[in-house]
Amino acid sequence: MQPWKTLSRQTILNYSKFLTVEQHAVELPTGQVIPDWPWVVTPDYINVVAVTEDGRFLLFRQTKYSVPGTTLATVGGYLEPGEEPLTTAQRELREETGYAAPDWLALGSYAVDGNRGAGTAHFFLARRAYPVAAINADDLEEQTLLLLTRAEVETALAAGEFKVLAWTAVVSLALRYV
């Protein structure tokens, strides 16, 4: 199997650091050329499932613009320019929860949209998390830190209470290692 070739790319919307849209001309292995393939550039991000020594999952109840009502959420955030995903993950865990952890497992990196790009999601499991500092989050959303049991997390996952794709993904992956 051969990959598609990018023949050219032009920016058609340069909105902000949060969103750029490009138009690509792509050539398929058949020789077919698609001259106007839309491609979305958004920042890469991390999500972290953090679990304390006594098996509590550090999660949030919060609002989020894309979802109705409230949702359960994981630690998460965008990579700063040049930042390594693990560094972002450790920074965001500390900022959003006030916890640190000595034991980090990478759960993979995934294209957010198989067709349009939309950045890469990097997932981590942080084990033996412990409190080290006060919460220092800069998120725009209201959020409340929760310490849930594994059974509570599994019930919430099955009920679809993690309403954002990346959160349900990282939680279901992390449960395989906890």
Added chain:
Amino acid sequence: MQPWKTLSRQTILNYSKFLTVEQHAVELPTGQVIPDWPWVVTPDYINVVAVTEDGRFLLFRQTKYSVPGTTLATVGGYLEPGEEPLTTAQRELREETGYAAPDWLALGSYAVDGNRGAGTAHFFLARRAYPVAAINADDLEEQTLLLLTRAEVETALAAGEFKVLAWTAVVSLALRYV
């Protein structure tokens, strides 16, 4: 917790049925107004993990523009206008694999991007799948149908071989019910 309010919305890029970009003015519960929140409109889609009576998972090896090399993939596709997610799922299973199934479990619906929208992903598990027709897919990508064992799926999942976020999500969710 109160939701953000959408005060106004305007289309800033009307590219195609696959991509529209809007700018929203949003008001936070604090009263703060963000006048230029970008919002991405892409079609809702489904993904299906289908498992045969004898426990084989119907998956693909394929290329995808957003990922390097090849990737494992699930059945998936965009909803047609007005189409119910389950109908799309059943249609795509038949078109892409030639299989049907009598036993469908909804695995939830998720906002693809918590901040920008980017549509909703609807996930399904189809059990007791059986062949009924020839493959009749209209996908642009090269793909090969595979019948993997549960152990093979778990090994691939752990190795990050489902390289697109929705696929790793639906596979890890589905494994909880198989």
